[in-house]
Amino acid sequence: MDSYEIVVIGGGPAGMAAAVAAREAGVKKILLIERDRELGGILQQCIHNGFGLHHFKEDLTGPEFSERYIRRMEELDIPCRLDTTVLQITANREILYINAEEGVKTVTADAIVLAMGCRERSRGAVNIPGSRPAGVFTAGTAQRLINIEGYMVGKRIMMLGTGDIGLIMARRFTLEGAKVIAVLARKPYPGGLMRNVVQCLYDYDIPLMLRHTIVKILGKGRVTGVLVADTDENSRPIPGSEELYECDTVILSVGLIPENELSLSAGVKLDPHTGGPIVDESRQTSIPGIYACGNVVHVHDLVDFVVEESEIAGRGAAGFVLGCRKAGSGATGSITSGSGEPRPAPVQVLPGEGLKYVVPQRMRGNNGEDRLDLFLRVNRVYGRSYIEVKHGQDTLKRVKRLRLNPGEMERLRLNKGAMEKIDGSDLIVKAVEEDG
Amino acid sequence: MIDVAIVGAGVIGTLIARELSRFKLEVALVESSNDVANGSTKANSGIIHAGYDAGPGTSKARFNVLGNPLFDALCEQLDVRFNRIGSLVVAFSRGERQILEELHRRGIRNGVGDLRIIDRQELLSLEPNLDDAALYALHAPQAGIIDPWEIAVAAAENGADNGVDVHLNFPVEAIEHSNGCYRIIGPNGEIRTQQVINCAGVFADRIHQMVAPPTFSITPRKGQYFVLDKSAGQLVNRVIFQCPTQAGKGVLVTRSVHGNLLVGPDSLEIEDREDLATTRDRLDFVRRSAGKISKNISFGEVIRSFSGLRATPNTKDFIIEECQQAPGFIDVAGIESPGLTAAPAIAQHVRDLLSRRRGGLEEREDFNPHRRKAIRFMDLQEEQKNELIRKDPRFGRIICRCESVTEGEIVDAIHRKVGARTLDGVKKRVRPGMGRCQGGFCGPQVVEILARELGNDPTEIVKNEVDSYILTGPTKCCEQQDQPAGADLMVE
Numbered sequence: 041m042d043s044y045e046i047v048v049i050g051g052g053p054a055g056m057a058a059a060v061a062a063r064e065a066g067v068k069k070i071l072l073i074e075r076d077r078e079l080g081g082i083l084q085q086c087i088h089n090g091f092g093l094h095h096f097k098e099d100l101t102g103p104e105f106s107e108r109y110i111r112r113m114e115e116l117d118i119p120c121r122l123d124t125t126v127l128q129i130t131a132n133r134e135i136l137y138i139n140a141e142e143g144v145k146t147v148t149a150d151a152i153v154l155a156m157g158c159r160e161r162s163r164g165a166v167n168i169p170g171s172r173p174a175g176v177f178t179a180g181t182a183q184r185l186i187n188i189e190g191y192m193v194g195k196r197i198m199m200l201g202t203g204d205i206g207l208i209m210a211r212r213f214t215l216e217g218a219k220v221i222a223v224l225a226r227k228p229y230p231g232g233l234m235r236n237v238v239q240c241l242y243d244y245d246i247p248l249m250l251r252h253t254i255v256k257i258l259g260k261g262r263v264t265g266v267l268v269a270d271t272d273e274n275s276r277p278i279p280g281s282e283e284l285y286e287c288d289t290v291i292l293s294v295g296l297i298p299e300n301e302l303s304l305s306a307g308v309k310l311d312p313h314t315g316g317p318i319v320d321e322s323r324q325t326s327i328p329g330i331y332a333c334g335n336v337v338h339v340h341d342l343v344d345f346v347v348e349e350s351e352i353a354g355r356g357a358a359g360f361v362l363g364c365r366k367a368g369s370g371a372t373g374s375i376t377s378g379s380g381e382p383r384p385a386p387v388q389v390l391p392g393e394g395l396k397y398v399v400p401q402r403m404r405g406n407n408g409e410d411r412l413d414l415f416l417r418v419n420r421v422y423g424r425s426y427i428e429v430k431h432g433q434d435t436l437k438r439v440k441r442l443r444l445n446p447g448e449m450e451r452l453r454l455n456k457g458a459m460e461k462i463d464g465s466d467l468i469v470k471a472v473e474e475d476g
Numbered sequence: 477m478i479d480v481a482i483v484g485a486g487v488i489g490t491l492i493a494r495e496l497s498r499f500k501l502e503v504a505l506v507e508s509s510n511d512v513a514n515g516s517t518k519a520n521s522g523i524i525h526a527g528y529d530a531g532p533g534t535s536k537a538r539f540n541v542l543g544n545p546l547f548d549a550l551c552e553q554l555d556v557r558f559n560r561i562g563s564l565v566v567a568f569s570r571g572e573r574q575i576l577e578e579l580h581r582r583g584i585r586n587g588v589g590d591l592r593i594i595d596r597q598e599l600l601s602l603e604p605n606l607d608d609a610a611l612y613a614l615h616a617p618q619a620g621i622i623d624p625w626e627i628a629v630a631a632a633e634n635g636a637d638n639g640v641d642v643h644l645n646f647p648v649e650a651i652e653h654s655n656g657c658y659r660i661i662g663p664n665g666e667i668r669t670q671q672v673i674n675c676a677g678v679f680a681d682r683i684h685q686m687v688a689p690p691t692f693s694i695t696p697r698k699g700q701y702f703v704l705d706k707s708a709g710q711l712v713n714r715v716i717f718q719c720p721t722q723a724g725k726g727v728l729v730t731r732s733v734h735g736n737l738l739v740g741p742d743s744l745e746i747e748d749r750e751d752l753a754t755t756r757d758r759l760d761f762v763r764r765s766a767g768k769i770s771k772n773i774s775f776g777e778v779i780r781s782f783s784g785l786r787a788t789p790n791t792k793d794f795i796i797e798e799c800q801q802a803p804g805f806i807d808v809a810g811i812e813s814p815g816l817t818a819a820p821a822i823a824q825h826v827r828d829l830l831s832r833r834r835g836g837l838e839e840r841e842d843f844n845p846h847r848r849k850a851i852r853f854m855d856l857q858e859e860q861k862n863e864l865i866r867k868d869p870r871f872g873r874i875i876c877r878c879e880s881v882t883e884g885e886i887v888d889a890i891h892r893k894v895g896a897r898t899l900d901g902v903k904k905r906v907r908p909g910m911g912r913c914q915g916g917f918c919g920p921q922v923v924e925i926l927a928r929e930l931g932n933d934p935t936e937i938v939k940n941e942v943d944s945y946i947l948t949g950p951t952k953c954c955e956q957q958d959q960p961a962g963a964d965l966m967v968e
Contacts, residue, residue: 075874075877123873125873125874125877125880127874127880138861138865138872138874139872139873140865140869140870140871140872140873141869141872142872143861143862143865143866143872144858144861144862144865159912159913159916159917160913160916162779162780162912162913162914162915162916163780163914164703164778164779164780164781164914165778165779165912165914167759167778167781169753169754169755169756169759169781170753170754171751171752171753172752172782173939173944174899174938174939174940174944174945174946175946178916180916181915181916181917181919181920184920185920185947186951188920189920189924189934190950190951190953190954191934191935191947191948191949191950191951191954192947192948192949192950192951193946193947193948194948195948216951216952217952255756256753256755257753258753260750260941260943260944261938261939261940261941261942261943261944261945262943262944262945277756288948301878
């Protein structure tokens, strides 16, 4: 059976960045597995710009951003299996995959990095009643059809949801000559980045209808229209407020779900708040030697933060592998789950008041760094407010914000001084709106 | 002039066609839709009932009890998944026990064996996730689950392999009868036949009225369902019915042969025979009603909701008879529940009616009862998988990641007799798009494969019916190049 030091599952920006970081940390035998015919993941269909502003200090398109990592993969001579789907992984770090050349094959790894990304919430998952005609697409599917396959999907478009892909696609449809009638948000605020609302909707005079939702899809063969209703304070449609809009296409941008079926097959524990694995600061999951990064852990707004997180995971996995190598095992997959040194109980990082989630959810002091970045999202829009990290009675960190929005991920850095104060008790992160 | 034309390619029409293909008959199967199994057959509970529901002496009871035991051999021949998981009718109060006893007695009178009323302790050991209020249940071990469109597609394919002529997109506009010949007229042609079998589902009364005065009417009765992800499929081990009460029948909860959880249906009479819209209020009702069975149904795992129409007859019973005013015209109408269970027995009965009219039927020596084996790649052993991939590398490419469907399976489904021509046709046959992402990832790839295999432009590929176009044309840049970006993939 072939064995590797690290197998990375997923060849999007997360997987590539993790593989690159692991190689740079000294890991020799790495394999990256990608189900598509080429590397790059969803970035390949993101032909708009706005990528890399933080990481490369440049304004790149999606394919340009991924090209930099593809080139780095080549420079570092990291082998990939393309057009290859992983069917199952185990807690013992066996990976079962399938492709046309090798058939069904099992390989082992000292460490696995999960970087499968996320999928879009579908019509069924958000339960929009009505008929089931053609012409209902998720934003990402439409993006693939237009930008990769080269086909338009409709002429008069109603969009539900204000995720970033949806906002980008509203502009894309307009540039392709389609009419975007409106973009509807169930909540009183948009779900995506403000910069996308401005650049993709306002700049193109596309109406943003907050507090509206689709309550019925009409049409037999193809969509012919939708009934749109106002929503109440619980985002539920208000009966009697329905209005008919004629359209031939409905685009859904109603959320992304980390794709963790493989993680579950290995027994990795998930966080119900993120939908992704519970990870520590090195992005190790609940199973030793299995790491995770990118949108499989939590849905990011910016690829820049994805690669930053993935470098942490890549270094973490490298540390695990090199530690095994030093201990005289590993590199051949001979180490078994949990056979390393006993792991001390981690400190828990918990989302407190005002937070939807915080990542990492655990701290073990194992990333070899003297600072820690916490990534978090709030659960609603807040005006002038502060985010703080509490450790018992101590406040380890407090930052002020003029505005907090669930659509914008927040990053909070704990420095060395704060880190040294942490003993065994939990950290609680919360967001508090200031009066007035 | 052919011998027999069957109008309607649902599970009834396809199984009749397949049954008649045993004999030296020229048979045509005529369907208004763009695929077989596109009406009530594609949207029902998929349950093979034991037979205690219908009143003794009815055709429903008779064909249900006759049909149920036929499924093992039939599904073996047609290579269709079928599981006899058993069913439970659950009583949630002491008063409901009497109803169970009544169902039990009715079952015995209908000739259903092995029925048993079990107590709470046994019930909870069989079904630990049932609500605490569950007290007793009527257990029927012979009940089963099936994929209703899978058996109809398989029957159509096997029928076609044995010579049945399948005409899709043939909406019957008129039927003219003279000198022992029926002319079935559609928009693009006509079929001349000696006998007609009317299996037109919710339209069966209209087809009947093309040849004779009305003797029955059909009212569509809509039922709505939720499908939950496979992660929720282990909630129950059997088909769980609620005890029918004055408030109604209540919804059922079952796993599907594919491992999903199915919750529904409600029941609502409607006017429009093509109205398949789901509605929020009725789905809310389904959700509430199912809560009586178990509090542990994770509705957060819903991947789809759908509705289907039952062809409810005003006669309250199946109508399976030769039309008195139109000799050689056989109605098979009002086939609502337990119609799926009854279907194979109905097919045999129709064969007998036809045999009587024609003075016997002569068997063909070359009839092959077996459909060519379906390829279910993921069910194969590892060596078999690798052998298949060596023969055809397309089995090494996973197209649908949720259901693990390979390109090889999709190509096979397209090139079978009565093969897939549409996105939904592929989905119905080999399941890409049935999973949790609902085709978000695989949809564009399936369109590409369909276009390539059928020699069409991707813009010609439809979701289901001919007017259900998916793509509107090339994007601006591709238009200028006068060649879509995917064009290079289509000329392989």
